[in-house]
Amino acid sequence: MDLSIIIPSFNERENIRPIVKRIHEAVSPVGIDYEIWFVDDSNDDTVEVLNEVAESDERVHVHHRVNARGLASAVVQGFELASGRYLVVMDADLQHPPELLPEIYDRLQNGIDLVIPSRFVEGGSDGGLGPLRKFISWTARVIGQLALHRLRKISDCTSGFFGLRRDVLRGADLNPIGWKILIEILVKGNYRTVHELGYAFLARDAGESKMSLKEQWNYFRHLVRLVSQSPLDRRFFLFCLIGLSGVVVNEIVLMILLYGVHLSDMRASVIASLVAMLSNYIWNDQITWRSKGEGHKWNVKLPLFVGISLVGIAITTLVMHVLKLAGVSVPIGQAVGILVSTVWSYLMNNRVTWREVDKAKRYDIVVTREETSASRVRS
Numbered sequence: 329m330d331l332s333i334i335i336p337s338f339n340e341r342e343n344i345r346p347i348v349k350r351i352h353e354a355v356s357p358v359g360i361d362y363e364i365w366f367v368d369d370s371n372d373d374t375v376e377v378l379n380e381v382a383e384s385d386e387r388v389h390v391h392h393r394v395n396a397r398g399l400a401s402a403v404v405q406g407f408e409l410a411s412g413r414y415l416v417v418m419d420a421d422l423q424h425p426p427e428l429l430p431e432i433y434d435r436l437q438n439g440i441d442l443v444i445p446s447r448f449v450e451g452g453s454d455g456g457l458g459p460l461r462k463f464i465s466w467t468a469r470v471i472g473q474l475a476l477h478r479l480r481k482i483s484d485c486t487s488g489f490f491g492l493r494r495d496v497l498r499g500a501d502l503n504p505i506g507w508k509i510l511i512e513i514l515v516k517g518n519y520r521t522v523h524e525l526g527y528a529f530l531a532r533d534a535g536e537s538k539m540s541l542k543e544q545w546n547y548f549r550h551l552v553r554l555v556s557q558s559p560l561d562r563r564f565f566l567f568c569l570i571g572l573s574g575v576v577v578n579e580i581v582l583m584i585l586l587y588g589v590h591l592s593d594m595r596a597s598v599i600a601s602l603v604a605m606l607s608n609y610i611w612n613d614q615i616t617w618r619s620k621g622e623g624h625k626w627n628v629k630l631p632l633f634v635g636i637s638l639v640g641i642a643i644t645t646l647v648m649h650v651l652k653l654a655g656v657s658v659p660i661g662q663a664v665g666i667l668v669s670t671v672w673s674y675l676m677n678n679r680v681t682w683r684e685v686d687k688a689k690r691y692d693i694v695v696t697r698e699e700t701s702a703s704r705v706r707s
Contacts, residue, residue: 331355331362331433332412336402337420341374348381348388350426358430365410366420367402368392399488400504400512400550407497416491417509423529424489431525432491440696441519443491444510446484451526451699468508468547475551476561478514481695483524485511492517505550515554515561524697566616567674570608578604609633617682632681639676640669 333351337344348364355362364387366378378390391409393402403417414436418424428445435443447454454462469486472479479485486508496517504512555561581603585596609630647665652658 329363329411329413330360331414331416331429332406332410333362333364333416333418333429334403334406334410335364335366335418335420336399336406337366337368337370337374337378338397338399339370339372339374340420341370341372341377343420343422344374344377344381347420347422347426348385350422351429352387354426354429355433358433360430360433362387363410363412364388365406366390367406367409369397369402398505399507400509403509404502404504407502413494414491415494415497418489425527428489428525428527435523435525436491436493440521440523441493441496442513442517442522444482444484444487444522444524445489445527446487446524446697447527447529448483449524449526449697449699452484453528464544468544471548472508472511472551475555476511476515476558478693479511481693482514482522483697485514489527492519503553505546505553508547508550511550511554515558520694522693522695524695526697526699563616563678564674567612567677568670570611570616571670573611574604574608577607605634605637606630608637612677613682617678629681633677636673636676636681640673643669643672 333355335347344366351364366388368375368378368390370392375390375392378388378392382388382390389409391405393405396402406417407415414433416429416432418426424445432443432445446452454465465486469484472485473482487510488507490510490513492513496513496519498518500513500516500518502509502512502516555565578600582596582600585591585599586593589596591599612633613626613629644662644665647668648658648661651661651664656664
């Protein structure tokens with residue numbers, strides 16, 4: 329089987345026959361050997377419509393799940409059921425135009441690992457969403473890109489419309505929450521090349537949107553889980569937590585030196601800062617950038633870490649001073665300076681101090697983009 333089209337469905341009875349018809353009209357003339365898998369969680373008569381279609385159409389297959397919900401888990405089930413070398417996921421509501429299927433298949437067949445129709449490249453549009461949905465979608469996308477490095481080059485990382493080679497899923501432990509299966513694949517999948525096709529996201533003609541506050545909450549839970557499972561993505565958060573612990577260490581040592589040992593304020597402050605810096609180095613070396621066989625080059629790493637930390641302190645002071653001249657209060661300027669220096673310190677330590685950690689696993693994802701011919705997509 330060349331191509332498997334996986335469609336999760338929930339109460340979409342009005343859209344089943346139209347989407348099957350449009351898929352056939354788009355794919356059959358191209359001569360692709362394909363199948364359509366509906367993974368259905370409906371609690372209305374959608375499954376009856378699906379079964380009727382499947383009985384009369386050998387390309388259509390139905391798997392109805394009882395007491396199961398979740399678009400992402402339905403897609404994972406579809407991956408297991410499908411037999412195609414190439415897999416395409418799309419919604420049942422016709423907001424994803426089936427007319428793009430031949431182009432997606434062509435890119436996959438020519439060696440691209442992941443093909444993502446995008447609303448946010450040249451030729452794309454999210455006009456099928458209202459203002460509130462656009463804002464929610466934008467917020468979810470930005471939060472995901474900030475939290476997970478593999479999403480940052482992808483313009484439409486929360487899309488529900490994408491195609492992939494089956495090898496992308498090899499060894500990937502997919503365990504998504506909620507509805508955004510693509511971010512799970514982008515984080516855990518085995519791929520090097522991504523191609524984005526501009527397309528117009530269409531307005532829904534029938535049925536109701538499944539968007540809810542619960543699904544938004546599931547999305548954030550999903551992001552937290554993915555960050556916790558990705559060593560590279562959780563490093564920044566660990567770095568920040570260890571930095572906060574350094575503040576506590578600094579204050580404790582300062583109090584001991586001032587009131588227990590009775591050192592001068594200047595000496596106590598310098599020693600406390602050095603102890604906190606050493607504490608931060610040890611924790612970062614053992615936790616944030618932990619790697620078997622590494623972590624013992626303290627005579628090289630510690631001076632680098634101290635140097636970067638000192639420059640970070642200078643950056644904090646400089647940002648605070650510049651913002652003060654611009655009329656910003658010192659506490660706010662200091663907070664902004666800390667944020668800037670924290671990002672800088674993390675990036676420098678990641679690239680210089682602990683550059684050998686996961687060096688073999690780091691690689692750049694190649695993303696290419698193109699505008700889809702408008703004549704291929706129905707409005």
